[in-house]
Amino acid sequence: MAPVNDRPRIMSSCYTGRAVNGESFIAEHALAFQISGSLKVYDGNEDKVFTEGAFRLSIRNKLAKFVKIPPPNGEYKSLSIAFDRETLMKVAQKYNLAAVEKVQALPVIELRNHRFLSNFVDSLTPYLPFSAEKNDPFVQIKLEEALLVILKVHPELKNVLFDFSEPGKIDLQAFMEQNYMFNLKIPRFAYLTGRSLSAFKRDFEKNYNIVPSRWLLQKRLNEAYFLIKEKNKKSSEVYVEVGFEDLSHFSYVFKKQFGFPPSELAQQNISR
Numbered sequence: 238m239a240p241v242n243d244r245p246r247i248m249s250s251c252y253t254g255r256a257v258n259g260e261s262f263i264a265e266h267a268l269a270f271q272i273s274g275s276l277k278v279y280d281g282n283e284d285k286v287f288t289e290g291a292f293r294l295s296i297r298n299k300l301a302k303f304v305k306i307p308p309p310n311g312e313y314k315s316l317s318i319a320f321d322r323e324t325l326m327k328v329a330q331k332y333n334l335a336a337v338e339k340v341q342a343l344p345v346i347e348l349r350n351h352r353f354l355s356n357f358v359d360s361l362t363p364y365l366p367f368s369a370e371k372n373d374p375f376v377q378i379k380l381e382e383a384l385l386v387i388l389k390v391h392p393e394l395k396n397v398l399f400d401f402s403e404p405g406k407i408d409l410q411a412f413m414e415q416n417y418m419f420n421l422k423i424p425r426f427a428y429l430t431g432r433s434l435s436a437f438k439r440d441f442e443k444n445y446n447i448v449p450s451r452w453l454l455q456k457r458l459n460e461a462y463f464l465i466k467e468k469n470k471k472s473s474e475v476y477v478e479v480g481f482e483d484l485s486h487f488s489y490v491f492k493k494q495f496g497f498p499p500s501e502l503a504q505q506n507i508s509r
Contacts, residue, residue: 245366245367245368245369245376246318246319246320246321246324246367246376246380247316247317247318247319247361247365247367247376247379247380248316248317248319248366248367249272249314249315249316249317249365249366250305250313250314250315250316250317251312251313251314252274252305252307252312252313253307253311253312253313254307255307256304256305256306256307257304257305257313258302258303258304258477259302259303259305259477261300261301261302261303262298262299262300262419262421262425263295263296263297263298263299263300263301263344264297264298265297265319265320265321265322266294266295266296266297266319266320266325266397266398267294267295267317267318267319267320268292268293268294268317268318268320268348268383268387269292269293269294269295269315269316269317269318270291270292270315270316270317270354270358271287271288271289271290271291271292271293271314271315272289272314272315272316273289273307273308273311273312273313273314274289274305274306274307274308274311274312274313274314274315275287275288275289275306275308275313276293276303276304276305276306276315277303277304277306278301278302278303278344278345279301279302279303280299280300280301280343280344280345281300281415281416281418281419282415285343285345285347287345287347289308290350291347291350292347292348292349292350292351292354293345293346293347293348294345294346294348294387294394294397295344295345296342296343296344296345296346296397298404298429299342299343299344299345300344300416300419300421300429301344301345302418302419302478316358316361316362316365318361318379318380318383320380320383320384320398321371322401324377324380324381324384325384325398325399325401326401327381328380328381328384328385329399331381332385334388334395334398334399335395335399336395336396336397336398336399336400336401337395337396338396339396339400339402340396340397340400342397346394346397348387348390348391349390349391351390353386353389353390354386354387354390357382357383357386360379360382361379367379384398403428403431404428404429404430404431405431406430406431406432407430407431409430409432409437409440409441409444410444410445412426412429412430413426413430413441413452416429417452417453417456417457417480418456418457418460418478418479418480419480420480420481420482423437423438423449423450426449437449453480454490454494455494457479457480457481458479458490458491458494458495460479461475461476461479461487461491461499462491462495462502464478464479465499465502465503466502466505469503471503472484472487472488472491472499472500472503475487475499476488487499488500
């Protein structure tokens with residue numbers, strides 16, 4: 238996957254034939270329109286489904302798991318517009334926009350299905366695919382237009398879009414218990430809890446009396462065991478859900494932890 242800064246600011250996605258699972262640290266605010274199919278988003282607490290015709294705003298520095306679901310015998314299609322920090326700061330300065338209060342927003346917000354948003358999307362489609370060049374003036378114009386349209390439909394989102402502060406120090410234990418199944422490196426967990434890496438490790442060991450990497454592995458494996466044994470899920474489904482990247486590695490560490498592979502636990506369910 239290309240680094241965020243190297244991707245087109247305005248791009249379309251298309252998937253055919255099967256659901257695509259994944260998860261994301263949302264690095265930038267992004268406006269998206271669901272053309273066909275649906276997107277299921279899990280934020281650590283609950284699922285939210287965005288169906289055909291829905292508009293959504295993804296919020297930077299948030300975590301989400303997602304499933305992209307094509308319609309029967311069709312294609313999953315979406316259009317997204319990502320707002321880099323530099324563009325947001327230029328628009329904020331140009332129009333004297335500033336966040337006046339701190340808002341705790343969900344990772345993905347559903348927007349009103351308003352004609353301003355529909356007309357804006359219609360104005361983009363003749364020009365797809367867009368340039369990936371950072372300073373393409375046409376792209377910059379459309380990014381600015383998108384921001385102004387969002388604010389016209391949802392003026393309260395000014396406090397979200399133009400909040401340039403970094404994550405503040407939060408309750409480490411509450412955050413980790415909610416988000417341990419996201420596949421993040423330890424430095425990213427530290428950043429999202431408002432700590433330096435050294436402070437995060439120190440505070441973590443005070444809370445749990447164990448190093449973060451070991452705690453994460455144990456929590457994920459215990460959750461995987463529960464999902465396979467009690468929910469009858471397959472290891473091929475579970476390994477991504479609990480935060481592993483690779484099925485073979487998951488099977489290896491699962492067997493090391495419990496003394497048998499996840500396939501054997503699943504077989505016990507069948508024979509019960």
